Amino acid sequence: MKEKAGIVAFSFALGEKEPNPCNRRLACEVDRIARKLREENKEVVIVSQWEVAEGLKELEIGPDLVITEHRQKGSYLDSDEVAFQAAIFLHDQGVMEVVPVAHPFLHLTKCQKLLRKAGFKVRKEKIRYIGFYPESKQWWTRGPLHLFLYAILQVLFERRGR
Numbered sequence: 605m606k607e608k609a610g611i612v613a614f615s616f617a618l619g620e621k622e623p624n625p626c627n628r629r630l631a632c633e634v635d636r637i638a639r640k641l642r643e644e645n646k647e648v649v650i651v652s653q654w655e656v657a658e659g660l661k662e663l664e665i666g667p668d669l670v671i672t673e674h675r676q677k678g679s680y681l682d683s684d685e686v687a688f689q690a691a692i693f694l695h696d697q698g699v700m701e702v703v704p705v706a707h708p709f710l711h712l713t714k715c716q717k718l719l720r721k722a723g724f725k726v727r728k729e730k731i732r733y734i735g736f737y738p739e740s741k742q743w744w745t746r747g748p749l750h751l752f753l754y755a756i757l758q759v760l761f762e763r764r765g766r
Contacts, residue, residue: 651686
């Protein structure tokens with residue numbers, strides 16, 4: 605029986621139409637990393653936030669689980685909730701090692717911590733250029749300074765997206 609490895613894809617930015625360019629690049633990273641894991645003879649289980657899943661669909665890759673909404677109706681689907689839902693599914697699948705795929709500037713570190721806290725061995729893989737999305741509905745994903753300010757607001761005031 606093959607060893608299982610999980611990939612959890614966290615979206616970045618929200619556009620009028622998904623996948624936006626950032627989520628399309630994140631989908632390409634999921635594909636690249638999944639291929640690498642399969643070359644290591646691992647069975648790959650993919651969990652994706654819905655925006656990245658739209659990019660995976662374009663690549664004709666079907667994730668094993670697509671996370672589309674928060675468990676609490678009307679709540680914002682943030683990285684904490686994606687990690688929570690992914691953890692339940694991946695633990696049920698017998699996955700112990702997980703690769704988070706997220707924007708490498710600040711977001712990836714947070715996602716690694718969330719998955720480690722959920723009890724996984726986090727495998728670090730280089731995430732290539734994702735960029736920012738100036739037309740995003742989420743102001744904090746429009747540029748690096750925006751994201752840095754948002755990170756400060758999260759730490760100081762526990763601010764969350766909407």
